[in-house]
Amino acid sequence: MKKYNTPLIDELEKGPWPSFVTEMKKAAKNNEMSNDALGHLEKCFSTKVGYWKHGGIVGVLGYGGGVIGRYSELGDEFPGVAHFHTVRINQPSGFFYTSKALREICDIWDKYGSGLTNVHGSTGDLVLLGTKTEALEAIFAEYSSRGWDLGGSGSALRTPSCCIGPGRCEWSNYDTLGLTYALTQEFQDEIHRPTFSYKFKIKSAGCACDCVASIARADMSIIGTWKGDIQIDQAEVQNYAKSGMDINAEIVGMCPTQCMSYDGKALKINNAECSRCMHCIAKMTKALRPGGERGATICIGSKAPIVVGSLLSWVIVPFIKVEEPYTELKELIRNIWDWWDENAKPRERIGEVIEMKGMRSFLEAIGVPPMPQQIKEPRKDPFMFYKEEDIAAYKAKEAEEKKTGKYKF
């Protein structure tokens, strides 16, 4: 194998952090694709040119997505990266693997690809970096024969992903793992056969700590929440104070809705004003816990800046129960896709279409009633709207109440 001098990318091995260059060098010892990827990267750095040609149709029979075509313009100089396609493997919910499963994935990948992986890509999938077109069917056959599947890519439902949820976190307000598995099974067609205007991501977080950053990265964010009062163990509050926590500065003063107070003896919460942000609960895990009914808030429309600027998700359903078989949620998702399909131009994400067409027509089309919580950000107008018949019904009720003496101004 050709030995490349890599003085520029060697700089990226310095400093206290793990370096991807070090890992590439390890893989390059017995893999020509990785070796050429190193030489190619050095050339990109020295000439300040990318050389990668993105796209091209590659894939496996029966699937429209799951493999992203990558080619280099410098195929003659670096034949190992002339084709360097990315393969997406559908990750298990919550990214739980056994070491046996990881070895299996890596052994197959060493056989057909560069040996380089990206665990995990921001979509959620386990990403395998760099293989040739002629190896794709064999790769797919080996992975699928062992129970693995490809993830979503292109204008499709991307592989749903979630936080570790009840698998390891006691604060999860619903089973993020169960929901993600169920949605993945339900929407196999939408994942593997791209028919949408553009990508659609669903990310599920068990609470507002939002460990999958769904509020910023998912077209549909499903974020755990609760109805009812936060349960307070005052003895544990005192223990936090005794161990040095400044409760007024670290908890009360950081509450975004300023609905807490502490007089040195008892912590009080005005729960009607609480936005369920999780700050206090995450800081005082022994003293506070969500109370009442558990479920999720559905938000819509976040994305990174491509066509228009970046967007955060907006609330459309303040509270929904998230329980098997998730019928209500699946119906809502289908209604959202129908409206998006009717209204989007190619490469328009749902958040962009809502910005253009308005939240009002979106909510009407998907059959979600207007609610005060459907605001873009705190202290903005809600998307309330009334029809002629609403006003007529109100007037009739008012007249009836006046007649029976129940009317109050």
Ligand code: SF4
């Ligand atoms: Fe305040 Fe957030 Fe705690 Fe609610 S969850 S009381 S908003 S810090």
